[in-house]
Amino acid sequence: MLIDPDDKFFERADALIHLANEQVKEIENGKVSASMMFAVARFNAWVNAGGFQSAQEMEAAKSEAIEYFSNEYRKMLEENLDDYIANFNQYMGIKNDSSSPSLKLVE
Secondary structure (H helix, E strand, O other), X not given: OOOOXXXXXXXXXXXXXXXXXXXXXXXXXHHHHHHHHHHHHHHHHHHHHXXXXXXXXXXXXXXXXXXXXXXXXXXXXXXXXXXXXXXXXXXXXXXXXXXXXXXXXXX
């Protein structure tokens, strides 16, 4: 894990994933993903704004905020993609049997 999560970290994340899973029952998963990314960006802009006394201060630190949040998201995405690659069949409900060729990651 790239961050030091508190006791409720995964519960909060799971609650958001549960909401997204409910939404994909009614609309395609790409649209739900886009909405979630927008929500995270909007929430993080609000969190970031809370650390400033003025719009001018916030604007002066805008590039740093973008770099920080982008880097953190990239790390989390890479970690989760690696997890899905390592556990693809299990997570995607694919049963391994000896009659079918195993899936290999193309390098």
